[in-house]
Amino acid sequence: MTIIKEVKGRGITVPGADLDTDRIIPARFLKEISFENMGNYLFYDVRFEADQTPKQHPLNDIKYLGASVMIVGRNFGCGSSREHAPQAIHRFGINALIGESFAEIFSGNCKAIGVPLFTASKAVLDDISKIIEADPSLELHLDIEKKQLTLNQKTYSLTIADSHRESFLKGYWNVLTLLKENTKKIKETSNNLNY
């Protein structure tokens, strides 16, 4: 069980509301039977022309190279249940996201692979984005226990779902072990069903 208490790293902002999983990773890349290469396809059609020339996009911007905390807008990750989306984000090098709000299945998928999601108001997010843009070399320090971000000597309080916070702090985000402990109760529940 891996405990995750904090995430540290440089930041990058990917602006826009309702960024759906088809945009995070277009369906044609879902044909691979492993998640291994998914990081290469992150936001592919937004980042590259049909002939693969890079477009202007924060993820193509050299000054954000190596960033590991992503700042996003509202309803991020809406759309399909494809875990390829958080896998692509994580494998690209992102270890935590801060956004206005996240779609539900996406949020569960992120927890399941050990990527904490925090929410904050638009004003706070704009503030953070401005600081990062002015100096992309600054390190963000996300503290899961305290539910806060420290950046450039400033501290912001953030929100994280209680169950997710518990899961990271106790190492239960990989929930399989917990679920397996209840084998007997699972059997009982199954036997009582009447459809």
Place this chain on the structure above:
Amino acid sequence: MAKNTLYNKIWGAHKVDTLPTGQDQIFIGLHLIHEVTTPQAFSGMKERGASVGYPQRTFATVDHIIPTIKQLQRPYQDTQAEIMSKALEDNIEGTGIQFFKPGSGKQGIVHVIGPELGLTRPGMTIACGDSHTSTHGAFGSLGFGIGTTEVGLVLETQTLALNPFKVRRINFNGTLTNGLFAKDVILKIIQQLGVKGGIGHAYEFGGDVFDAMSMDERMTVCNMSIEGGARIGYVNPDQTTFDYINGREYAPKGDAFNEAVENWKATASGSDAQYDDTVTYHTDDLSPMVTWGVTPGQSVGVVDNLPALNSYSEDDRKVAESAYEYMQFKPETPIKGKKIDVAFIGSCTNSRLSDIREAAKVLEGRKVNPNVQAIVVPGSEQIKEAAEKEGLHEIFKAAGAEWREAGCSMCLAMNPDKLEGDQVCASTSNRNFMGRQGSPTGRTLLMSPAMAAAAACEGAVVDVREVLK
């Protein structure tokens, strides 16, 4: 907090335990799997040396990646499709999971075949690595989409760790008159409540309109709950539900059926049920709905103009602006008359027999516009056969539309059916996201099957009520 709703009853019956994380461990009554979201789950299990815990509760099909022409010819021309299909076959081999393979007469889109085979029943929890699992809520079950890691959890333990939901009751009153369909109802609801309005919620749909709906129609609505942010959408089971299930292959038979009906009745929300909130709409304000933008919430009635930019709040305006730019449409212009290049009738939203009949009604005696490619893709092998028995395929062919084999097809274009360039598609599917239909610049207008068929003939968006007059 919601009390005594169908949601509360089913959740209670499937709750195994409260976990130290505060989440509930919930038993999954029915697990449906397909080729795209499972390979990594099976390889994970293999690495752990684990086996499938309750194989009799999992059923498999192929739908996303298979071609809709010459489906039975293997290997597929697309090697990735071949590898993926083969992976599913190999992964299932020896597990005891039942597989409805192409040519078995039972293959089809996962959310179409579950109900059709009698696997989907009231009172169940149903999970699938696909967000449109909400479809199954039409039967008074709790169906929801999960990610691949979670597919692995269900395969191994038949349970998931979940946060409880809030329940919103959505009443729709009135009647659906000629030219109005279930698709219009759900597009209206999403337009009103927004694409994230349902986050954290299960939607309970009810009211006159739902009481009068067929199971096909209820499935269309529940299917798109997730487009409104609600992972679960359901309708309380009633006689329409029981009549649909009666006699289906996997449904209980004889006395067992009658006994089951009593249990199913008991899972419906009580008359004293309490909801977290309630909203009510009426068909008086409804006209056939068409999306103009890049989220399923960006829609208008076919009689309306596209929204003015200043009708949005500052935040939403940016979203609307980028949608207009992508769609190459101008604010305040009519949706009617917008040219289309492709019409796609299919997907787990609208590929059932009744949908295909509605499309055929419009296309009978008419011709698809020579500038339009129209494809009709039944949701399952059973539907294909039933439609052909009624001669519907002949109507499509005579009209100049293509009649295909069952699958997801151009809904997400993981198979050879794709838009090209910035083509505009009148589509009966559920998502109009940028690039969704296979071309990074392709454009999608969501609408009902009758509206899509009418648009195919006209070569542009029309009001089907005028066509059918």
